[in-house]
Amino acid sequence: MFKLSVRSFAVFFSLILFIAFSPISVFASSDNKRASDLDKVFEKIGLFMRSLIDKRLFEMGSVAENSELGVFEETSSRYATYVGRYTEYIVTKKLSGQKESTNQMFNKHKEILTPFLYKYDYNSAWWLLLQQDIDTINIFQKKINNEI
Numbered sequence: 001m002f003k004l005s006v007r008s009f010a011v012f013f014s015l016i017l018f019i020a021f022s023p024i025s026v027f028a029s030s031d032n033k034r035a036s037d038l039d040k041v042f043e044k045i046g047l048f049m050r051s052l053i054d055k056r057l058f059e060m061g062s063v064a065e066n067s068e069l070g071v072f073e074e075t076s077s078r079y080a081t082y083v084g085r086y087t088e089y090i091v092t093k094k095l096s097g098q099k100e101s102t103n104q105m106f107n108k109h110k111e112i113l114t115p116f117l118y119k120y121d122y123n124s125a126w127w128l129l130l131q132q133d134i135d136t137i138n139i140f141q142k143k144i145n146n147e148i
Helices: 002-021 024-028 031-065 072-092 096-117 125-147
Strands: none
Touching: 031 072, 031 096, 031 125, 072 096, 072 125, 096 125
16 A cells, blocks of 8 residues: 555656646647646546546455455545545546546446445444445535536
């Protein structure tokens, strides 16, 4: 898990450096080209964030499948946080090109998480954490559909 965090930071930091220190000629040719180049960078950052959500889902699924109750809450919270950060990012940047694929991803994630609910007692802490992740997806899915 720690390697992923360091790698994630390094990739994100590299993108920020690219934006900050790109040669002026890349962005100065015209306002339309500059906007287009920035939109491409924003799209790539969004896609990178989606890949992190998929990794968090895999981690959540592994924890739920193996009943690793000691890290269940932390993993559930991390997954929900990544979903929220990604949603806020694409809404803020108005990345309408990612709306459809994000809805599909969220629907697939709900399909993956829902069977784990049946593994735990209704209203147990672990069941509630899984349900909270599904509810989080639903909330942010509505936000994407209403604001982009």
